[in-house]
Amino acid sequence: EAQVTQNPRYLITVTGKKLTVTCSQNMNHEYMSWYRQDPGLGLRQIYYSMNVEVTDKGDVPEGYKVSRKEKRNFPLILESPSPNQTSLYFCASSQTGLSYEQYFGPGTRLTVT
Amino acid sequence: DAKTTQPPSMDCAEGRAANLPCNHSTISGNEYVYWYRQIHSQGPQYIIHGLKNNETNEMASLIITEDRKSSTLILPHATLRDTAVYYCIVRVVPGGYGGSQGNLIFGKGTKLSVKP
Numbered sequence: 001e002a003q004v005t006q007n008p009r010y011l012i013t014v015t016g017k018k019l020t021v022t023c024s025q026n027m028n029h030e031y032m033s034w035y036r037q038d039p040g041l042g043l044r045q046i047y048y049s050m051n052v053e054v055t056d057k058g059d060v061p062e063g064y065k066v067s068r069k070e071k072r073n074f075p076l077i078l079e080s081p082s083p084n085q086t087s088l089y090f091c092a093s094s095q096t097g098l099s100y101e102q103y104f105g106p107g108t109r110l111t112v113t
Numbered sequence: 114d115a116k117t118t119q120p121p122s123m124d125c126a127e128g129r130a131a132n133l134p135c136n137h138s139t140i141s142g143n144e145y146v147y148w149y150r151q152i153h154s155q156g157p158q159y160i161i162h163g164l165k166n167n168e169t170n171e172m173a174s175l176i177i178t179e180d181r182k183s184s185t186l187i188l189p190h191a192t193l194r195d196t197a198v199y200y201c202i203v204r205v206v207p208g209g210y211g212g213s214q215g216n217l218i219f220g221k222g223t224k225l226s227v228k229p
Contacts, residue, residue, distance in 0.1 A: 043219040090156050097215030104156030
C-alpha cells in the first residue's frame with residue numbers, strides 16, 4: 001500500500017531536549033516536505049527536499065533541521081525544542097514538487113513543555 | 114499563487130449533494146485549481162484538480178466557470194465520513210521539478226458537516 005509514515009505519532013517532551021520525527025515513504029517519490037499546523041494559522045511549510053541531498057527552507061524553518069540521505073526518508077530534527085514548536089506536524093511526498101497529488105502522513109502531535 | 118476565498122462552514126444532509134464554492138478571481142492562465150480535504154487532524158488528502166474543463170473522479174466533480182474565477186467541488190452523495198475541512202488551492206501547472214512551488218498554500222478552508 002502506498003503510504004507516508006511518521007513516528008512517533010504523539011510526543012511530549014521538555015524544552016531543550018533534542019528530538020527527531022521520522023518520515024518515510026514507499027512510493028519512490030523525489031519530493032518530500034514538512035508542514036506544521038497551528039490553530040488559526042493553517043498549514044505552513046517548514047522544509048522541503050527535491051531529491052537526495054537537496055533540501056531547502058520553506059516558510060517557517062527557524063528551529064528545525066532536516067536531512068535527506070536516502071530517497072525514502074526525510075527526518076525532521078528539533079535540536080533544542082521550545083514551547084512555540086508545540087504543533088501538529090505533517091510529512092508529505094510527491095513524485096516531484098509540481099505533481100498534482102501530494103501524499104500526507106498521519107501527523108505527529110508534539111507538545112513541548 | 115492566486116488567493117482563494119471559501120465560506121468558513123457549510124452543512125449538508127447525508128445522501129444529498131454537497132456543493133462547495135471557491136472564488137479565485139486573480140487566477141492566472143497557468144494555474145490549476147486543486148482540492149484537498151482534511152478529516153479531523155488527519156493528513157490532508159488530495160481530491161481532484163482541474164484547469165478549465167469540468168473534471169470528475171471517483172470522489173468528486175469539479176466545475177470551473179468559463180472565466181475561471183470561481184469553481185465548485187461537488188460531492189454527489191455526501192456521507193458522514195465526508196465531514197472534513199475542504200481546501201481549495203490554486204497553483205501552477207503540474208510538471209517539472211517544482212521546488213518552492215511544491216509548497217501547498219492552505220487557506221482556512223470550508224468546514225463541511227454532513228448530518229444524518
